[in-house]
Amino acid sequence: MKKLIYIFAFVISTLTSCDKSNVEDGSLPDISVNTVRTDDVNRSIRPVILGERKENPFSLENMKIALDTLKKIVEQSDEPVFKANEIDGIELETTDLYVRLLPQDSIQYKQLMNDTTLTLFDFPLDYEIKQSGDYYQDPTLKKPFTWYYTTVKPGYIPPVGVKYEIIEKLFIAEHSEYYSEEPITYAENTQQAVRRNTNSQGIDTNIFNALCVISFKLTGNEKELKQDTSNILPANSNKSAIMKITIPNCTRYTVKIGFVKISWTSCDPYYFPDGKIKVNTPNGEVGVKGIKVRMWRWFTYADARTDSIGYYYCNKDKFNSVWIGNDIDYHIIFEGSNNSNIWTLSRSIFGAICLWTNYYGAGSHDPNGYTMTFDTNNDYWGKCVLNNAIFNYCDIAKIEGISLPPDNLDIANKTGLYSDSGAPLLNNHINWSLVYAYPNFWGVVAQFFADLLVGWAYPDLMLRYSGNLKDYYKITSIAWHELTHASQVNRMISEKGLLWASDYWSANVYQQASNTFKDYNGDGNNDGNPYGNKGDERWQIIALSEGWANYREQVLAIRYLGQTNYNATYNLFLVKYLKMFEELESIGCSFQNMEKSLCTYSISGFRDNLNEIYPSLKSQITIIISSRL
């Protein structure tokens, strides 16, 4: 085994031109270099542009050629130390398959997207990337379908009907049966470390590093191998140019080849990228919370999630420093999470039909990590604000005893704040709005076909944003309004059951849609007023649900955003009910109990529910609510 370490040193020294000055001194790299690159930060949404296809150094075929080359190096060497029997015994086998999948219809697409075991890329992983971007559409296919690329294990069975192609068989060392890792503690000296390695059952990483280096060289990808980084650091930097070592376990190795003595230090050979993703707000920069940061290079990829200050740390997966080279690619995926709550901000048609998850291609950066701030001139600024609004809402809901929104929310989003948002929650209740619209056989048929046609792309929330810092509070507050609806539906499901909640919300969705077509002011045109007036059909459902959402929006804007003059609605009909909740809170009714009491179709039912919870406040509650009956 010791010999294999020497082989790696030999191969490295002969096949690459790595600067050894940093490793020969044997010193412990002690820094954390987080390169902040501001290029492309203030850009619009743009597609990924591919360059030439690269020869794949990880293909089984190329790895076998690399192994043969390595064996020849060993054979031709005069050094007895290189006569390693272990190499002869290595037979490379497929560890992974590089594949692509093409869903044939919306159901298959949804099925594929919901498969959490797959990490899907909408562009091929073995091409040069001329321009990093936010989406890729295969030019040979019609939107919205495109090939999805990933790696799977041999024997993978794709979903039925999904077109599936194996592009190449891969040999990825870390997935090989030969591969094992053993930590070497700092306390050990070189001899001890080498001795312990020699006794190990597995084959040392260095043999695979050697294979990899040869394969990269033979496939013309040697420029991607790790290069000296000293020249990219600022001149006044007092930090070492060596990569950040996240686990300071280093061993110094020396081998004499003829008259030449080669020394190198093998420290922890992995990158564990970390950094901060931030967004500019009227109160300065804040972290983008709970979003996914995806890092990848070739067929190694890892996901990390930002915490409440926007910090991410890739601690579960890692990047081998030899194979990764100087850069990895970063994607910021707008798939947020706050404990059990998960939401996906999707690119959409008309801001209503969810297509695919928004991701921001942040480009190639230092494998140690990448830090960036979304500003208003970045098209993704508004999505960051929405994401944080949802994350914060979940925290606030817990504090105030409000029900959390449903666990999974698909959110159609687009620019145009002064447009309309909504909470149809179509994936979180059994919607039969069309049966309300056409209470006959055809209504059932229409509902069935609507579900079949666009069911896969149904939104739960439709949220809007702008690119203007002054709209920050409004974007946040309106998102909170819609999330209040989501909480209310979740509360109804837990209190009354899914069917009851589904009927309530279907009726509400239908009625508001229907009201939009009415001409209330008699000018001969649709008014586009979904709320109608007191006395209209289902007006009490609307008064309660919208009065509540507007009230909560206003309260949250005032209390959590400091917007003391915030006004949620200009609709006089709703203002009366907004004030009703305000008055009920002032006499001591809690948000939680008001939300629970909303599980009713009528205002008198709401009053009765509340009176039951607060018998001592009965007369006051009755006076406040009765004036709105």
Added chain:
Amino acid sequence: MRRVLIFMFCQLVVCSCIEQTVTSSQSTYKTVINKTNKKLFYEVQTDLGIKNTIVEKYDSSIISFFKTNEKTKIFLGGTARLDQISILKELIYNLTDTTLFEYNLEYSFVSQVGQTKEEKIFGRHLFNELGEKSTDINSVLFIKLVVDDSIINIMHKDDTMLDKFKEYYKK
């Protein structure tokens, strides 16, 4: 491929049905009620422009602002939020005493609380009300400013008024 095209077509049909274009409007009526024996000149600056009026003693006057958009796109049943008329600045000139009060806090419906003592006093004299048919798409907003002696007392001497209202002071 045909299935994809059919799918796309149907999707567009569905989407075009759920989006509609309506005429939206915002109306703001600013009424100044003068409960003093001073003659006032009132000016209000909004994002739509500047308007002014003279308010005689113990009288009132109305300034209105109106904007409309015939191509407001909305979805069925969505919560529409439109860009309301913003009041950016208000100036009350007391022509009788050549004094002025300037209120610089932007608001559209709920008045700003105000930071200074004067702003707070002024804010307490603003009263907002929505019109009977006000909706989020067609909002109608009445803002009343009641000028009484407490407003007169927070005004400051402004000699530039002699020049600004030259014609008035000539008489």
